[in-house]
Amino acid sequence: MSQPFRHPDRGRVDRTRPLTFRFGDRTMTGFAGDTLASALLANGVHEVARSVNLGRPRGIVTAGVEEPSAVVQIEAPFPEPMLTATTVEVYDGLVAHPLRGQGWLAPEPDSARYDAVWAHCEVLVVGAGAAGIAAAADAAASTGDRVILVDERPPRPSEVPAGVRLLTRTTVVGYYDDNFLVAVQRRTNHLGAAAPLEQARERLWRIRAGRVVLATGAHERLIPFPDNDRPGIMLAGAALAYLRDYGVLVGRRALVYTNNDTAYRVADELRGAGVDVVVADTRADAPAADLPGARLSGVLGDRRVTGVRVAGRQLDVDAVLVTGGFSPVLHLYSQAGGRLRYDDGLGALLPDGCRQRVEVVGAAAGVGLPRCGPPPMPEPSDADGRTFVDLQRDVTIAEVRRATGAGLRSVEHVKRYTTAGTAHDQGKTSGLLTSATVAAALGSSAAEVGVTTFRPPYVPVSFATLAGRDRDDLFDAARLTPIHDWHLARGAPFENVGQWKRAWYYPRDGEDMAAAVTRECRAARTGVAMMDASTLGKIDVQGPDAGEFLDRLYTNVMSTLAIGAVRYGVMCRLDGMVFDDGTVARLTADRFLVTTTTGNAAAVLDWMEEWLQTEWPHLRVWCTSVTEQWATVALVGPGARGVLARVAPDLAVDVESFPFMRWRDATVAGLPARVFRISFSGELAYEINVATWHGYALWQALMTAGADAGITPYGTETMHVLRAEKGYPIVGQDTDGTVTPDDLGLGWAIRKSTKDFVGRRSLSRPDTARSDRKHLVGLLPDDPTLLLVEGAHIVGHTPLGPPPVPYLGHVTSSYPSVALGRTFALALVTSGRQRIGERLYATVNGTLIPVEVTSHVLYDPEGARRDG
Amino acid sequence: MMIITCPWCGPRNETEFHYGGEAGVAYPADPGVLSDEEWGRFLFVRSNPKGVLHERWSHNAGCRRWFSVHRDTVTHEVGPAR
Ligand SMILES: [Zn+2]
Numbered sequence: 001m002s003q004p005f006r007h008p009d010r011g012r013v014d015r016t017r018p019l020t021f022r023f024g025d026r027t028m029t030g031f032a033g034d035t036l037a038s039a040l041l042a043n044g045v046h047e048v049a050r051s052v053n054l055g056r057p058r059g060i061v062t063a064g065v066e067e068p069s070a071v072v073q074i075e076a077p078f079p080e081p082m083l084t085a086t087t088v089e090v091y092d093g094l095v096a097h098p099l100r101g102q103g104w105l106a107p108e109p110d111s112a113r114y115d116a117v118w119a120h121c122e123v124l125v126v127g128a129g130a131a132g133i134a135a136a137a138d139a140a141a142s143t144g145d146r147v148i149l150v151d152e153r154p155p156r157p158s159e160v161p162a163g164v165r166l167l168t169r170t171t172v173v174g175y176y177d178d179n180f181l182v183a184v185q186r187r188t189n190h191l192g193a194a195a196p197l198e199q200a201r202e203r204l205w206r207i208r209a210g211r212v213v214l215a216t217g218a219h220e221r222l223i224p225f226p227d228n229d230r231p232g233i234m235l236a237g238a239a240l241a242y243l244r245d246y247g248v249l250v251g252r253r254a255l256v257y258t259n260n261d262t263a264y265r266v267a268d269e270l271r272g273a274g275v276d277v278v279v280a281d282t283r284a285d286a287p288a289a290d291l292p293g294a295r296l297s298g299v300l301g302d303r304r305v306t307g308v309r310v311a312g313r314q315l316d317v318d319a320v321l322v323t324g325g326f327s328p329v330l331h332l333y334s335q336a337g338g339r340l341r342y343d344d345g346l347g348a349l350l351p352d353g354c355r356q357r358v359e360v361v362g363a364a365a366g367v368g369l370p371r372c373g374p375p376p377m378p379e380p381s382d383a384d385g386r387t388f389v390d391l392q393r394d395v396t397i398a399e400v401r402r403a404t405g406a407g408l409r410s411v412e413h414v415k416r417y418t419t420a421g422t423a424h425d426q427g428k429t430s431g432l433l434t435s436a437t438v439a440a441a442l443g444s445s446a447a448e449v450g451v452t453t454f455r456p457p458y459v460p461v462s463f464a465t466l467a468g469r470d471r472d473d474l475f476d477a478a479r480l481t482p483i484h485d486w487h488l489a490r491g492a493p494f495e496n497v498g499q500w501k502r503a504w505y506y507p508r509d510g511e512d513m514a515a516a517v518t519r520e521c522r523a524a525r526t527g528v529a530m531m532d533a534s535t536l537g538k539i540d541v542q543g544p545d546a547g548e549f550l551d552r553l554y555t556n557v558m559s560t561l562a563i564g565a566v567r568y569g570v571m572c573r574l575d576g577m578v579f580d581d582g583t584v585a586r587l588t589a590d591r592f593l594v595t596t597t598t599g600n601a602a603a604v605l606d607w608m609e610e611w612l613q614t615e616w617p618h619l620r621v622w623c624t625s626v627t628e629q630w631a632t633v634a635l636v637g638p639g640a641r642g643v644l645a646r647v648a649p650d651l652a653v654d655v656e657s658f659p660f661m662r663w664r665d666a667t668v669a670g671l672p673a674r675v676f677r678i679s680f681s682g683e684l685a686y687e688i689n690v691a692t693w694h695g696y697a698l699w700q701a702l703m704t705a706g707a708d709a710g711i712t713p714y715g716t717e718t719m720h721v722l723r724a725e726k727g728y729p730i731v732g733q734d735t736d737g738t739v740t741p742d743d744l745g746l747g748w749a750i751r752k753s754t755k756d757f758v759g760r761r762s763l764s765r766p767d768t769a770r771s772d773r774k775h776l777v778g779l780l781p782d783d784p785t786l787l788l789v790e791g792a793h794i795v796g797h798t799p800l801g802p803p804p805v806p807y808l809g810h811v812t813s814s815y816p817s818v819a820l821g822r823t824f825a826l827a828l829v830t831s832g833r834q835r836i837g838e839r840l841y842a843t844v845n846g847t848l849i850p851v852e853v854t855s856h857v858l859y860d861p862e863g864a865r866r867d868g
Numbered sequence: 869m870m871i872i873t874c875p876w877c878g879p880r881n882e883t884e885f886h887y888g889g890e891a892g893v894a895y896p897a898d899p900g901v902l903s904d905e906e907w908g909r910f911l912f913v914r915s916n917p918k919g920v921l922h923e924r925w926s927h928n929a930g931c932r933r934w935f936s937v938h939r940d941t942v943t944h945e946v947g948p949a950r
Pocket residue numbers: 874875876877878927930931932933
């Protein structure tokens with residue numbers, strides 16, 4: 001017979017809508033409104049999982065999110081691991097499997113959509129039981145108040161008060177500062193394959209509430225006894241829920257095992273539905289019990305309960321329904337910063353005040369809960385290793401006693417030692433049981449032992465839901481230069497620099513990266529080449545005190561800069577370590593244009609604002625980012641002057657008229673432009689700036705004008721090689737926040753005058769002033785074809801000798817160089833400048849590569865090439 | 869998530885702000901005259917109380933202004949600078 005345990009008329013499932021699903025190798029039916037658990041129970045299936053460590057058969061213990069045992073793998077329509085059978089709604093085509101442990105993720109990407117919304121309300125009520133609905137109705141009576149009522153279950157036929165926004169299938173998972181709560185709404189999960197793709201499957205709600213009412217109810221607790229994990233053993237309240245909500249009988253002959261009075265209502269109602277029930281009460285004074293003062297000492301049956309030994313006799317039963325009292329659900333209250341106090345009368349923790357605007361109502365506040373002590377503990381016995389506290393983690397009383405025996409006193413330590421309470425359910429039904437076991441072992445009380453900290457999330461949340469729309473292309477903004485499409489059309493791969501996409505190199509037919517970079521480097525050193533440098537950070541610094549301001553931030557003096565001149569500058573943090581470098585150009589008496597490294601532009605502007613606003617508010621200076629207002633093209637190489645002359649006929653480009661480290665306003669390719677004679681390669685170079693919307697036109701004009709000279713576009717890789725050959729450091733690659741200007745060989749950029757700059761005092765601290773710091777040096781491998789690995793460690797001897805081997809530094813940059821005709825590297829090496837000419841060793845794949853220490857400037861050290 | 873009240877923009881989510889550490893640690897008038905120990909103290913030593921801390925925040929995703937508040941490091945209650 002189909003669904004032999006379905007009661008003929010009880011429950012609220014829709015019997016006109018039968019559904020077919022598969023569990024393991026069995027195909028079964030259920031009804032719309034069933035959970036996977038209720039449908040399995042209707043078919044007489046109790047065993048649904050295996051325990052993770054011991055492999056013991058496990059059943060269904062609860063009827064809700066607190067389920068510690070019935071964890072299943074969903075296979076179809078889309079694989080999902082570790083869902084509780086008690087919360088999965090049945091749909092046609094559902095395929096699930098029993099699980100032992102963790103399950104598996106889908107190998108293909110999830111095609112479902114996830115999103116997030118904000119909501120603001122005067123009152124948020126969590127839990128739509130009787131107490132929650134009453135609280136929502138009360139709140140809604142205040143005119144104009146926005147009231148949101150959240151409930152984790154599917155919609156119920158209960159009355160929703162007018163003016164209340166009800167969110168069903170929605171679980172509040174976290175309660176944070178200032179009444180900020182996060183909830184997960186399951187919108188189409190229950191539809192299976194019929195879920196419309198355009199609808200978000202789950203939605204993350206970020207809710208800011210004026211006040212919060214927690215009507216989160218209470219979770220029933222187990223009582224420990226030997227083999228209390230057998231399928232067929234469940235909470236008494238769950239058996240009642242299966243009857244009332246789903247019309248499912250969890251057995252034909254049941255033992256109800258209790259320490260409180262709620263058991264009798266359960267027994268009566270089950271009897272009314274045709275179940276034979278025997279009530280065994282642990283309390284001696286229990287007049288309504290069939291077996292007062294009883295102890296359950298053993299369970300018969302393996303994959304399903306077949307009988308029990310209780311009060312000295314053996315009973316044939318197919319279900320054991322346990323109630324060890326109730327624990328108010330105070331996870332959210334506790335997360336909010338609420339204090340808890342132990343109530344002896346209820347054997348449970350109750351709310352005891354919170355600084356946030358939150359109140360707790362109904363069973364969560366202890367209202368209507370039965371008087372009872374903590375779950376009674378069995379006397380120590382041989383069966384302790386089969387008496388479970390935490391089912392999902394296979395933690396037994398014996399293990400908790402082992403923990404206390406090892407000297408652990410805090411329940412937090414016992415949790416970490418035994419893993420009790422660390423599973424998907426976070427010990428919802430077992431937390432107080434663990435505490436009671438610890439208390440019994442220490443001769444203490446549950447009140448003194450307390451419970452472990454409640455941490456979000458209240459129920460497991462999938463990463464897909466947390467990510468929402470912030471994935472793939474929408475994960476982060478991409479910043480593109482105005483010349484981006486040209487790079488794309490040329491087949492350039494891109495390098496991510498912060499959010500910027502920068503062209504890396506431009507391969508010609510069949511070229512690999514090494515070949516392309518060699519060709520691009522050769523063009524820049526012997527002909528003419530150009531690069532899109534638009535991503536360079538640019539800050540417009542204005543005001544009568546702008547020069548004074550820059551003097552305070554840069555290691556060198558900027559206020560003496562002539563209008564029309566450019567100076568290289570280094571900035572330090574307060575600790576004297578290099579923070580950024582770039583150029584400063586004086587545009588007018590009270591206006592400077594500052595450039596920064598691409599990745600640091602925002603940080604430098606923040607740094608300037610912080611000093612201006614917090615320390616030097618009297619300085620009349622204003623800073624504005626103009627990075628995206630200017631497109632910049634670097635025109636580089638001995639042939640650069642000729643190309644520039646062709647596109648800027650009105651500009652005097654000879655060395656005398658336009659010397660190094662000067663800028664000029666000019667018309668370039670018919671466009672208003674500002675041209676800087678600065679160089680990041682050591683070659684004759686111009687950086688031509690035009691308004692962003694002219695960037696593409698400038699690029700094309702230069703390509704055309706330089707065509708007969710063989711003008712070669714180059715990317716960031718070639719830029720890196722060219723600058724490294726000249727020993728120009730890249731902040732963040734050759735530095736790591738522990739490097740001073742002097743370490744980099746930039747001592748010349750530190751002013752001679754005693755006038756202070758940010759970080760200056762730190763440069764004379766004993767540690768920064770010592771001579772054996774790590775210095776930036778060059779390394780030439782003995783084998784000129786061998787490329788060192790960036791990050792490789794440097795040591796002084798081979799063989800290494802016994803550890804600890806003195807570590808001398810590491811390789812920061814390493815490239816093959818066409819200009820040097822060999823490979824080379826930059827490295828930070830202890831006392832590096834004193835070691836020039838020495839032989840050291842770099843570790844590459846476990847072998848020691850001999851290298852010679854050189855100056856960090858390997859190409860054109862006399863600077864003969866900059867004027868072309 | 870805390871709500872922090874920017875004196876210019878009003879109450880906003882914490883994610884709009886950037887933390888700036890303890891307030892009231894002024895840059896020395898003449899760092900050159902400080903001993904290494906005094907300078908080290910200025911650089912590295914902060915009060916780190918369990919309780920109310922006077923601290924700096926910048927409304928980075930808003931008006932970009934720096935301001936200071938009092939915040940309880942235990943309860944995360946934020947109040948205006950006193
Ligand atoms: Zn603001």
